[in-house]
Amino acid sequence: MLPGPTNVPNRVMRAMLAPIINHRSDDFVELYTDVVDKTQQVFETKNDIVALSASGTGAVEAGVVNLVKKGDKVIIPVNGEFSNRLSQLIEGQGANVVKLETPPGQNATFDQVKEAFDNNKDVKAFYVVHNETSTGTMVNYLDRISDLTSRNDAFYVVDSVSLLGGAPLPVDKWGVDVCMTGAQKAIAAPPGISPISVSPRAKKYMQENPPPTMYFNLARYFKYYDEEKHTPFTPALPLLYAYREALAILLEEGLQNVFNRHKVCSDALYSGLSAMGLSPFAKEEDRSISIVALNYLDGLEDKTFRNTLANKFKVLVAGGFGNLKGKVFRVGCMGEVSSYHVMRTISAISSTLAMMGYEVDAQAGLKTAEEKLKSL
Structure with a gap:
């Protein structure tokens, strides 16, 4: 009964016994396109999907380094360990971070977020930890944030590592540009696969402004998938099989x-x-x-x-x-x-x-x- 990794169904564990395949083969294309399709259904999105072979922190870092540049203004609520880590990642990119700090155990209100947007017309992005694992808090107004980010086309980024798949987060309906999660939480797969959804406008920005990194450069993943339905680097194949099976179980239940x-x-x-x-x-x-x-x-x-x-x-x-x-x-x-x-x-x-x-x-x-x- 941990906040992750969670219990993994036997059916998901058995999926990892599949033979190792060539990640440049038709077999892999079949596996990975199915993973992308099922991930889109769980994220409730038509956006591009990247299934990183990494921990949830890797997905969150990718969601930062591909969007935030030196001097950008970013708003982020901070009320615990993981929202603090996210703000540190953003600060590490040289951004001007507007922190909405609240005591552990309570969230910044929607009105406080709105006030931050009112006072910062030049904001580049809004980042939020959907579910603060360290304190047991959850933000309940994510469906209203796009009304604020749409004012000046700011990017809307959600770290839902410890909740997506366990509570509603319809990415397209709520206008989320980048959303990250980890397979080992509500999806109930083994740790090591962390999917990210990226909207068309965020994808365009990432392709035109690639970060000075290789493994977490999402533009490389878009290129390989668009051209051949491959990944740029060797993925964790057994974990992808397990992740696909876990997604199938969620979709079967509804x-x-x-x-x-x-x-x-x-x-x-x-x-x-x-x-x-x-x-x-x-x-x-x-x-x-x-x-x-x-x-x-x-x-x-x-x-x-x-x-x-x-x-x-x-x-x-x-x-x-x-x-x-x-x-x-x-x-x-x-x-x-x-x-x-x-x-x-x-x-x-x-x-x-x-x-x-x-x-x-x-x-x-x-x-x-x-x-x-x-x-x-």
Whole structure:
């Protein structure tokens, strides 16, 4: 129950047993074009797709170095570890970064974003972390951002590494120019494939202004795909097979059903754990669907709690980042998450707390969660 990598279905794992093929062959063209098609369906876009053989951070870096130049003005909300890393990447390009900083656990409001655009008419791009993994917060107004970026044709870039595939993010409908994710989160594939969608106008800009990098130069990927449906460098073939299978599972279930399952399981975790006396870290209106961050009870030691949970009950959760280390723990709610995962996690947490001398109402937690899960 980590915020990633998540549990991977056996069907996806078996896909990696496919024979290694020549990545300059017709077999690869068949594989990669299918990957692109299925990725477009999950992203809900007709935009170009690049499936990088890299971690999610690699995709995010590609989304920065191909668009941001020295002196560009960029707006970005910052409220945790990963949005801070993204702002540092942008600053590393020599950009003039307008940070909308808020305390961990709450997001900049839409009105604050609008005010930043009102005060910065020359903004080149808006970058946003859709789902802040470190604090369990999610931005809920991404559907309104293109109204702001369209004022002066600013680029709209979304880092949805820890949420895409688990909640609605219709790229074309919401006018997103560049969107990045990682296969090991809500898509429930092994780590190592990180897809990016790029709009036609962002593609044109990248082709006309290539970055001083080779592996993350997206214009090279466009060229190879447009000409021969290949990738410029050797891809992680077994991981591509697994990623394709994971996408197929999502599409077979149906995206709306997948989104609903994630939402119901998330609601059950929040309500069930709250009924036991644990309090969510993030403000209610900003809480993530895929990462449930919870405050530790007074005196509860982080490593002892998580080690007991793992060793005695085989349930893995994550601790806090930076200043939140030892103050919160984070439960992943993504991928193949189901009623089973929710109920087992709540039961294991309640048993661990009891073993450590804390009185919690386990039955209240389980009953509350069970009521929420009835709709699945």
